[in-house]
Amino acid sequence: xxxxxxxxxxxxxxxxxxxxxxxxxxxxxxxxxxxxxxxxxxxxxxxxxxxxxxxxxxxxxxxxxxxxxxxxxxxxxxxxxxxxxxxxxxxxxxxxxxxxxxxxxxxxxx
Amino acid sequence: xxxxxxxxxxxxxxxxxxxxxxxxxxxxxxxxxxxxxxxxxxxxxxxxxxxxxxxxxxxxxxxxxxxxxxxxxxxxxxxxxxxxxxxxxxxxxxxxxxxxxxxxxxxxxxxx
Numbered sequence: 001x002x003x004x005x006x007x008x009x010x011x012x013x014x015x016x017x018x019x020x021x022x023x024x025x026x027x028x029x030x031x032x033x034x035x036x037x038x039x040x041x042x043x044x045x046x047x048x049x050x051x052x053x054x055x056x057x058x059x060x061x062x063x064x065x066x067x068x069x070x071x072x073x074x075x076x077x078x079x080x081x082x083x084x085x086x087x088x089x090x091x092x093x094x095x096x097x098x099x100x101x102x103x104x105x106x107x108x109x110x
Numbered sequence: 111x112x113x114x115x116x117x118x119x120x121x122x123x124x125x126x127x128x129x130x131x132x133x134x135x136x137x138x139x140x141x142x143x144x145x146x147x148x149x150x151x152x153x154x155x156x157x158x159x160x161x162x163x164x165x166x167x168x169x170x171x172x173x174x175x176x177x178x179x180x181x182x183x184x185x186x187x188x189x190x191x192x193x194x195x196x197x198x199x200x201x202x203x204x205x206x207x208x209x210x211x212x213x214x215x216x217x218x219x220x221x222x
Contacts (some may be wrong), residue, residue: 004152032208043114043200043213044153050207087153095207096141096160097168102152 002027005006006101012107017021021086021104024070029093033071035064036087043046044087047073077091112137116201116214123191123221131186131217133201141204142184143168144176146197151199159184177207191221 002023013019025033032051036044050055050066055062055108080100085088085103092099114135123129135142143158146169155168159178173195175187184203186196198218202211 004159029191034210036213043202043215045209046210046212049208049210090151090206096143096158096166098143098155098211100145100153102150 002090002092002097002099002104003089004088004099004101006086006104008104009102010105011079011107013075013106015079015108015110018074018076018096020075021073021106022070023073023088023101025088025090025099026069027090027099029091031091031095033066033095034091034098035071035073036089038085040085045088059108075106078106080108080110083108112212112216114201114212116119116199119215119217121219123216124220125192129188129191129197129219130132131188131201131219133184133211133214134182135184135185135201135203136182137203137205137212138181139203139205139208139212140181140190143177143202144174144184144186144193145202146170147199147216148197156199158161173199174196193221194222195212195219 007022034048038044048064053068085105087103088101144156145153155211157176159165202216
């Protein structure tokens with residue numbers, strides 16, 4: 001069964017305290033793994049796409065990595081404006097089907 | 111501005127009263143989808159469409175209908191809403207099969 005699990009469910013960090021979010025998946029024939037950011041009351045906003053194990057993408061304080069079983073979203077020296085829920089989604093063998101994790105709610109305190 | 115627009119943003123209705131949530135995108139995207147988001151369950155795909163007049167079921171299609179008569183519009187229809195369809199709904203569109211999705215602002219539906 002195709003499944004995506006994110007951990008932790010919630011994470012509280014002090015400003016500047018680096019950490020990582022995890023997304024583990026069991027999907028038949030991974031086509032792509034997507035990271036999104038969701039702010040309260042808004043739709044998810046795209047961050048990264050990763051397609052193959054070993055691939056890495058960076059954007060400001062965020063860096064996403066991918067292995068055959070999981071992906072990490074590393075947050076370096078976070079700021080309060082990084083507070084949001086981060087969602088992971090995998091695209092399975094059927095290009096049109098996407099499976100989302102339940103998200104990690106990040107709270108960065110000043 | 112490139113965007114996906116859903117209406118209404120908030121809706122409270124009664125069991126059994128048919129309703130439609132509209133979704134429109136101005137990016138000329140071929141692919142569109144509907145999701146529902148529930149606490150602890152994440153986003154789950156309801157229906158998707160690859161092009162005009164081409165739609166297919168996602169993981170949780172029961173109780174929903176869709177249509178794609180025009181490329182820009184993808185309405186979600188609840189013929190007889192029930193309380194278990196109370197949820198936050200998102201419409202999304204994307205250019206191609208492997209590309210990122212652009213999401214609307216969401217529709218919070220309550221069925222009493």
